[in-house]
Amino acid sequence: MYVDSHCHLTFDELHGRIDAVRADMAAAGVDRALCICTTLEEFDKVHELAQHHDNFWCTVGVHPDNEGVTEPDVATLTTLAARPRVVGIGETGLDYYRLNGRSVAEMAWQRERFAVHIRAARATGLPLVVHTRSASADTLAVLRDEGQGQVRGVFHCFTETREVALAALEMGFYISFSGILTFKNAQDLRDVAAEVPLDRCLIETDSPYLAPVPYRGKTNSPAYVPHVAAALAAVKGLPVETLAQVTSRNFEALFSGVLATATRERE
Ligand SMILES: [Zn+2]
Ligand SMILES: [Zn+2]
Numbered sequence: 001m002y003v004d005s006h007c008h009l010t011f012d013e014l015h016g017r018i019d020a021v022r023a024d025m026a027a028a029g030v031d032r033a034l035c036i037c038t039t040l041e042e043f044d045k046v047h048e049l050a051q052h053h054d055n056f057w058c059t060v061g062v063h064p065d066n067e068g069v070t071e072p073d074v075a076t077l078t079t080l081a082a083r084p085r086v087v088g089i090g091e092t093g094l095d096y097y098r099l100n101g102r103s104v105a106e107m108a109w110q111r112e113r114f115a116v117h118i119r120a121a122r123a124t125g126l127p128l129v130v131h132t133r134s135a136s137a138d139t140l141a142v143l144r145d146e147g148q149g150q151v152r153g154v155f156h157c158f159t160e161t162r163e164v165a166l167a168a169l170e171m172g173f174y175i176s177f178s179g180i181l182t183f184k185n186a187q188d189l190r191d192v193a194a195e196v197p198l199d200r201c202l203i204e205t206d207s208p209y210l211a212p213v214p215y216r217g218k219t220n221s222p223a224y225v226p227h228v229a230a231a232l233a234a235v236k237g238l239p240v241e242t243l244a245q246v247t248s249r250n251f252e253a254l255f256s257g258v259l260a261t262a263t264r265e266r267e
Contacts, residue, residue, distance in 0.1 A: 004025075005203060007207045008208060030226065040060075062117075074123060084261065092117035093135075094110055130143070130156060136164045158189070169200055174250060175201060180210060201250060203243075212228050
């Protein structure tokens, strides 16, 4: 059974057909998914998915790309994070890919927003879901300064270099691979994946974006995460069943709130 550790089921492409998405997941052996929050405005919708489906969980956070939305503060994040089935803080991080004519210095607001999420992760003890694009040095620097070695989490949809992977691993973070791992031109990324210890690997779709081969360019869905697993299994020289098992166990280890809810529901 597979876990999709990062998806956006509240986005228009998927939200209107959740029942079909869930049926496809079941047919593909994908038994759990983590629904990622990208704005405070969106939180209720994301949380509702996790509340209504016993194999969905969610996070709370504001994506670095989102401007003109409610700015999070530590108190708001920690309050929302205390709701049932919220198991992580994010997605958060830094993204200098679309500077739109601004300098990196002018992106101080993004670094401050990231710092707020890190403080919330420290306050709650929840793992951080980190997004980084064209900003790896600053992402690591802010994590070190604000995290003080006291936060754990995952670098999601990893596309960075070996050095960045090693720095993230050194800080105790997991590395999550997406459908990009299946792309023909992603040999560099497969080389990095070969070096990430198996017990720190996660898999994700980041749906509705980044559909893996053979669905590249189409709307992605959690049901496609086995293709990511197969690509990572090939890199590691392992049967895909083993890869599925290990990444599911890693998901439980990092987002231990997932297990906690399962235990509570059994009692
Ligand atoms: Zn992201
Ligand atoms: Zn995402």
